[in-house]
Amino acid sequence: MRGGRSVSPPQALPAGDAAWTPRLRDRLNLVWTLLWRSFLPRNRRESFQLVWVFAEPVGQLAVMILLFSLIGRTAGYGDSFALFLLTGIAMLTLFTRGAGLVSSAITGLGGTTRLAGVGMFHEAIAKALFETLITAVILAALAYAIGAFEGRDTWPHHFEHVAAALFWGGLLGFGFGLLRGYAVQEMPLLERIYVILSRVLIFVSGVFFVPSFMPDPYRSWLAWNPVVHVVELLRLGVYDQYPTLVYDADYLRGFALGSTALGMAALWRRRALFMG
Numbered sequence: 001m002r003g004g005r006s007v008s009p010p011q012a013l014p015a016g017d018a019a020w021t022p023r024l025r026d027r028l029n030l031v032w033t034l035l036w037r038s039f040l041p042r043n044r045r046e047s048f049q050l051v052w053v054f055a056e057p058v059g060q061l062a063v064m065i066l067l068f069s070l071i072g073r074t075a076g077y078g079d080s081f082a083l084f085l086l087t088g089i090a091m092l093t094l095f096t097r098g099a100g101l102v103s104s105a106i107t108g109l110g111g112t113t114r115l116a117g118v119g120m121f122h123e124a125i126a127k128a129l130f131e132t133l134i135t136a137v138i139l140a141a142l143a144y145a146i147g148a149f150e151g152r153d154t155w156p157h158h159f160e161h162v163a164a165a166l167f168w169g170g171l172l173g174f175g176f177g178l179l180r181g182y183a184v185q186e187m188p189l190l191e192r193i194y195v196i197l198s199r200v201l202i203f204v205s206g207v208f209f210v211p212s213f214m215p216d217p218y219r220s221w222l223a224w225n226p227v228v229h230v231v232e233l234l235r236l237g238v239y240d241q242y243p244t245l246v247y248d249a250d251y252l253r254g255f256a257l258g259s260t261a262l263g264m265a266a267l268w269r270r271r272a273l274f275m276g
Contacts, residue, residue, distance in 0.1 A: 058138070058142065065081065076208065076209045077210050077239065079152065080150055082146045083143065085208070086142050086143060086146065087231065087238055090138065091227065092202060092207055092227060093135065094135040094169045094230075095172055095201075096198060096201065097173070098128055098169075098173025099174075099177040100180075101127035101128070102178060102181065103178075103180035103184065104181075105123040106177070109123075120267060120268070120271055125174070128174040129170070132167075143155075143156075143238075156238050158237040160237070161233055162238065163237075164233055164237075165230055165233040168233065172226055172256040175260035176259055178259070178264060178266075179266070180194060181263075186266075186270065204228075205225060205228050206222065206228045206231045206232065206246075207231065211246045219245070222246065226251070228246060229248060232246055
């Protein structure tokens with residue numbers, strides 16, 4: 001009794017896994033809010049950027065189809081050159097744009113426009129999810145359009161491989177984006193080298209050809225590129241019997257998980273610099 005009133009004893013905080021439940025829920029809600037915020041442009045400039053997200057791969061595909069049709073290039077596999085190109089461009093765009101968005105989210109952590117309560121990785125996770133969802137929509141829409149225009153069935157034969165390609169491609173872009181964000185602050189020379197090398201990815205990622213049809217040692221060299229494995233995985237889902245001697249699931253997963261873990265560890269170690 002205190003002052004004529006009974007005072008209830010303080011309640012103990014939940015221990016173990018129960019203590020993490022509300023924290024995890026709050027973090028997931030925050031990521032969902034940031035993800036939804038990416039789809040809601042706040043001004044005319046952001047509206048144009050959102051349109052460009054869809055227009056860029058469509059325009060890239062149209063230009064490539066026109067150029068390669070003029071020189072008489074045929075599909076590396078299957079009967080549709082447009083569908084074959086789409087499978088390569090979609091995954092390459094997922095990786096490059098995803099890494100760029102995540103890197104921008106990391107380098108913008110110390111900005112004055114950062115929302116209060118947003119942690120070190122929330123914005124980056126939301127950007128990676130945003131690009132993955134956008135890629136899935138573009139892939140489905142363009143595949144349907146190609147099928148309608150060419151009068152053929154473009155429905156994927158193995159949806160589990162398509163979903164896996166989107167997941168691992170998004171995670172790979174997320175991991176590389178974290179490393180790029182770290183390099184911008186700590187190793188700017190390495191970031192510049194990456195920008196230069198990334199411009200040739202379209203020629204060494206199997207976008208125009210089937211990597212397994214390349215002779216050794218070129219095929220073995222291409223296999224070191226993790227984006228090649230994402231492209232191969234998507235084609236395993238789109239085509240019924242896609243031939244691949246290059247795809248290595250363990251290599252792709254190890255590269256995606258390893259780059260993510262390394263990037264998060266490096267950024268967390270220098271969090272005071274990035275969050276300041």
